[in-house]
Amino acid sequence: MSAPREHGILMRAAQALLAPVLAVAIAMVVGDLLILTYGESPGTVYALLLEGTWGNAYGFGQVLYKTMTLICTGLAFAYAARAGLFNVGAEGQLAAGGFAAALIGLALPVATPAVAAVLLCTAGAMGAGAVTGAVPGVLRARFGASEVIVTIMLNFIVLALLNYAVASHLAVPETLHTEVMQAGFVSRLGAFLPAFAGSAANLTIVIAVIAAVVAWWAMFRTRSGFELRAVGLQPDAAEYGGVNVPRTWLRAMIWSGAFAGLGGINFVLGYKHYYEEGFAAGSGFLGIAVALVGRNHPLGIIAAALLFATLSQGGLAVNALVPKQLVDILQAVVILAVATTVPEVQRLLQRAASAAVRRGSTEQTT
Amino acid sequence: MRRTLYLLGALVAAHLLLLTITPSGATIAPEGEGLDIGIVFDVGGRGDKSFNDGAYLGGLLAADSLSARVRYIEPGEGSDREAGLRLLAAEGMDLVLAVGFIFTDDVLTLAKDYPDVKFAGVDYALSFDDAGNPLPLPDNLVALKFREEEGSFLVGAMAALVGESKKVGFIGGMDIGLIHKFEAGYRAGVMHVCPDCEVLVQYAGVTPEAFKNPGKGKELALSQYNQGVNVIYHASGSTGLGVFEAARTTGKLAIGVDADQYAEAPGHVLTSMVKGIDAAVFDAARAVQDGTFQGGVRVFGLAERGVGYVYDDNNRALIPDSVRTRLQALEEDIIAGRIRVPSTR
Numbered sequence: 079m080s081a082p083r084e085h086g087i088l089m090r091a092a093q094a095l096l097a098p099v100l101a102v103a104i105a106m107v108v109g110d111l112l113i114l115t116y117g118e119s120p121g122t123v124y125a126l127l128l129e130g131t132w133g134n135a136y137g138f139g140q141v142l143y144k145t146m147t148l149i150c151t152g153l154a155f156a157y158a159a160r161a162g163l164f165n166v167g168a169e170g171q172l173a174a175g176g177f178a179a180a181l182i183g184l185a186l187p188v189a190t191p192a193v194a195a196v197l198l199c200t201a202g203a204m205g206a207g208a209v210t211g212a213v214p215g216v217l218r219a220r221f222g223a224s225e226v227i228v229t230i231m232l233n234f235i236v237l238a239l240l241n242y243a244v245a246s247h248l249a250v251p252e253t254l255h256t257e258v259m260q261a262g263f264v265s266r267l268g269a270f271l272p273a274f275a276g277s278a279a280n281l282t283i284v285i286a287v288i289a290a291v292v293a294w295w296a297m298f299r300t301r302s303g304f305e306l307r308a309v310g311l312q313p314d315a316a317e318y319g320g321v322n323v324p325r326t327w328l329r330a331m332i333w334s335g336a337f338a339g340l341g342g343i344n345f346v347l348g349y350k351h352y353y354e355e356g357f358a359a360g361s362g363f364l365g366i367a368v369a370l371v372g373r374n375h376p377l378g379i380i381a382a383a384l385l386f387a388t389l390s391q392g393g394l395a396v397n398a399l400v401p402k403q404l405v406d407i408l409q410a411v412v413i414l415a416v417a418t419t420v421p422e423v424q425r426l427l428q429r430a431a432s433a434a435v436r437r438g439s440t441e442q443t444t
Numbered sequence: 445m446r447r448t449l450y451l452l453g454a455l456v457a458a459h460l461l462l463l464t465i466t467p468s469g470a471t472i473a474p475e476g477e478g479l480d481i482g483i484v485f486d487v488g489g490r491g492d493k494s495f496n497d498g499a500y501l502g503g504l505l506a507a508d509s510l511s512a513r514v515r516y517i518e519p520g521e522g523s524d525r526e527a528g529l530r531l532l533a534a535e536g537m538d539l540v541l542a543v544g545f546i547f548t549d550d551v552l553t554l555a556k557d558y559p560d561v562k563f564a565g566v567d568y569a570l571s572f573d574d575a576g577n578p579l580p581l582p583d584n585l586v587a588l589k590f591r592e593e594e595g596s597f598l599v600g601a602m603a604a605l606v607g608e609s610k611k612v613g614f615i616g617g618m619d620i621g622l623i624h625k626f627e628a629g630y631r632a633g634v635m636h637v638c639p640d641c642e643v644l645v646q647y648a649g650v651t652p653e654a655f656k657n658p659g660k661g662k663e664l665a666l667s668q669y670n671q672g673v674n675v676i677y678h679a680s681g682s683t684g685l686g687v688f689e690a691a692r693t694t695g696k697l698a699i700g701v702d703a704d705q706y707a708e709a710p711g712h713v714l715t716s717m718v719k720g721i722d723a724a725v726f727d728a729a730r731a732v733q734d735g736t737f738q739g740g741v742r743v744f745g746l747a748e749r750g751v752g753y754v755y756d757d758n759n760r761a762l763i764p765d766s767v768r769t770r771l772q773a774l775e776e777d778i779i780a781g782r783i784r785v786p787s788t789r
Contacts, residue, residue, distance in 0.1 A: 096448060103455040110462035119466040130531070140527050241651035251621050252545055252569035254652070276530055276557060278523045345522060350549070355652060357522040390520065394528055397517045 130395020151365025175339025207339015502725025600633025
């Protein structure tokens with residue numbers, strides 16, 4: 079009885095992996111051609127990219143550091159997407175989370191026990207992200223406002239408010255960051271694994287992995303997770319089945335924001351111990367790509383976060399030979415290739431295409 | 445499924461094939477004698493027509509006349525700054541340059557981690573102890589700082605003398621201490637030659653976006669020109685492109701910043717307050733070459749020719765000789781310490 083089931087799991091895993099693997103292969107060939115047009119040798123550049131990321135402990139530490147933030151923003155997008163919502167606001171939610179963590183760390187007395195301080199700062203980060211996510215959640219649940227528009231616009235508002243608070247009130251003169259926190263430090267990996275010395279990698283990566291496990295459990299093993307996915311697949315049917323759709327949307331946005339906010343502790347608690355303007359600029363948007371490549375599944379998101387973190391760090395390593403925009407292009411190719419093969423996106427495209435056809439035919443008749 | 449697998453196989457084969465190609469001009473690992481210099485740019489990177497490009501120019505100069513090998517890194521997000529510096533330092537570069545105040549913490553950490561590598565921080569923000577004295581820097585770190593207020597003082601005086609109006613304008617980018625330095629020097633310069641003049645001061649915003657908002661720059665500039673201002677000095681990054689646009693449409697004058705910005709609006713750029721980042725970078729490289737490199741703070745003001753204003757064939761017609769003579773006298777007074785230019789408002 080168990081053999082065919084395992085076979086089924088293997089097949090499913092292979093099918094899930096096929097699209098991303100194909101996407102990476104396409105990206106590598108495109109990269110080869112770009113590097114050649116730039117007059118460099120693809121072999122050298124890729125060797126340098128691997129050497130600078132997975133080839134030594136420092137590079138790998140940097141990859142882990144970037145992975146942490148991307149896991150969080152990827153989970154944020156995926157959690158909302160499972161409920162059929164498009165949360166484009168991770169950028170602002172992430173910044174709000176980092177800011178709240180830094181504020182709490184600044185306000186706590188120096189003597190606060192380390193564990194308590196870290197827990198408080200982490201809760202603050204998730205809370206701030208959740209509040210930022212709740213705003214579009216409420217607007218969607220109560221008034222049916224498009225969460226896409228609201229989250230995009232909220233990014234500007236949140237970032238501008240934080241900019242103002244930091245630049246005009248909290249910044250150390252001549253800089254764009256706050257004072258160093260009093261408490262709430264998370265140790266870097268280099269503190270107990272000397273090979274990682276100097277890299278920004280820190281123990282918050284463990285928290286991110288725990289968050290991914292919790293997200294998986296919440297999505298697939300709880301009743302509210304079932305409701306979440308039911309609403310995402312077909313809201314009308316879910317409502318008919320007795321699910322409170324608006325409440326599910328709100329809950330999804332709150333958790334989505336909390337995951338994004340959690341990403342803020344990576345820089346603030348684990349690395350610099352202060353909030354800095356634009357500390358993870360772009361990571362919120364990259365989270366969308368991570369979730370897409372990871373097929374909105376927490377396990378896939380961890381893998382995709384590692385991939386994008388590797389590309390991002392690799393871009394620095396090869397910067398001497400080719401412009402770093404090369405890596406941006408590689409990322410874009412991966413995203414495009416995956417986007418066209420992922421069933422959810424295909425369904426969306428088909429729906430858009432048939433809508434266009436319908437619009438076309440009505441225009442002809444009128 | 446099978447078709448996809450074939451496709452995958454074909455792609456991997458193509459990739460492996462392409463990996464073996466080495467074009468004739470490909471970079472080979474640097475070797476031989478000569479200085480190795482690494483430069484990490486501010487987020488934003490090359491092409492800003494301002495200080496990143498200034499540092500790039502300094503690097504080119506070092507490559508030309510010191511036959512140095514120069515490598516550049518453009519960081520993306522926050523953690524890339526330290527990573528970029530570390531990448532270069534770990535390769536055993538002779539000199540690693542960090543461009544921009546935002547590198548302050550990173551370059552200090554690195555200087556401590558790599559005592560054998562020399563570091564330089566452009567616009568490095570000094571920390572002060574409780575008594576208000578700057579904290580000493582490591583021996584292998586030099587902070588390259590500029591007295592932007594001195595250059596701004598001279599263009600302020602020029603704006604008041606040439607403007608033929610009791611009102612002169614200033615447009616800043618982001619409302620922060622760094623830009624207040626420009627404003628304070630400019631205001632002092634205006635007041636020095638025209639005590640009853642009024643300086644209209646406006647900032648484009650409180651976020652870093654304020655440095656790249658030409659629309660806002662144009663709007664602010666037009667309103668100042670309409671109030672009777674004839675000359676506007678901007679210290680606002682690419683927001684200033686809007687100021688030049690406004691100068692062109694109203695036929696009035698604007699003053700550029702950091703680099704010679706005459707080309708942005710020929711005939712309407714009175715002058716530019718230039719900051720000699722290229723020279724500072726080149727000096728640091730030469731000091732390493734000669735073995736005269738010293739850690740600490742190096743300040744570039746008028747006396748060191750680190751700041752100044754543009755006076756050449758392009759704008760000579762706009763500046764009367766009497767004004768030029770007056771400015772030269774002011775410059776001597778500042779260098780001799782007879783005029784003290786404020787750096788805060």
